[in-house]
Amino acid sequence: MDNEVSRTHGWLVTIQRRGVIHRKHFSDGVHGGKQKSFAAAKGYRDEVISNNPPFSMREYSNIVKKNNRSGVVGVCRYCASETRDLSEDKQRWFWVASWPLPDGRRKRVKFSVKKYGEEGAFKMALKARKDALRGLDGAFDPGAVRRKPARRKAAADTPTELRKAA
Incomplete structure (x- = not known):
């Protein structure tokens, strides 16, 4: 977050788990610069995720x-x-x-x-x-449906006749 008008500079971590929102701001000024505030934000994120794993x-x-x-x-x-x-x-x-x-x-x-x-x-x-x-395993990914699967270029760009012969 870099907002010159409000003079706010830092990182914002927001994670929701089972109806609870975990949110914390890491100011560049308080933490001694962009890199240090970013490292603190990542540390907080990792801690919240380890204490509150996503739904399976x-x-x-x-x-x-x-x-x-x-x-x-x-x-x-x-x-x-x-x-x-x-x-x-x-x-x-x-x-x-x-x-x-x-x-x-x-x-x-x-x-x-x-x-x-x-x-x-x-x-x-x-x-x-x-x-x-x-047979359902793994963690739930709420963003999976919004991401398009990568197109397989070779199969998609090859004429049907060639794919059948291969």
Whole structure:
């Protein structure tokens, strides 16, 4: 932070963990220059992170949201949008299981109520989510979804025919 108007120079550390915001300013003047205040800010950041580790993917995946109506995190009842305006007997309903992937995207699997019945589709969605969460490892990265994955130049710029032959 360098603001000539307020004569504020330094580093600001802000970290949120489990609803608590850890915030501290490190002034260049108090710490004896930019490098020293930066080192103090990094030290504080590292200390906060070590004392308050980020959610694991599994922990994050089990947070109950305010809008949850099924009673189960990551499982919801869904009407296919193209049938929503049709009469009830023509609507297509599903139970959907969803879970986060390490790169920030979400995986969804749906089970037809017409095909499996209300209870059968619900149980299948529960099982699909439970099985997927078992394989979920690592820390939750809230910025992953905003970052675009790097494009593989060789594969992206090679004609399809050449890729198939390779």
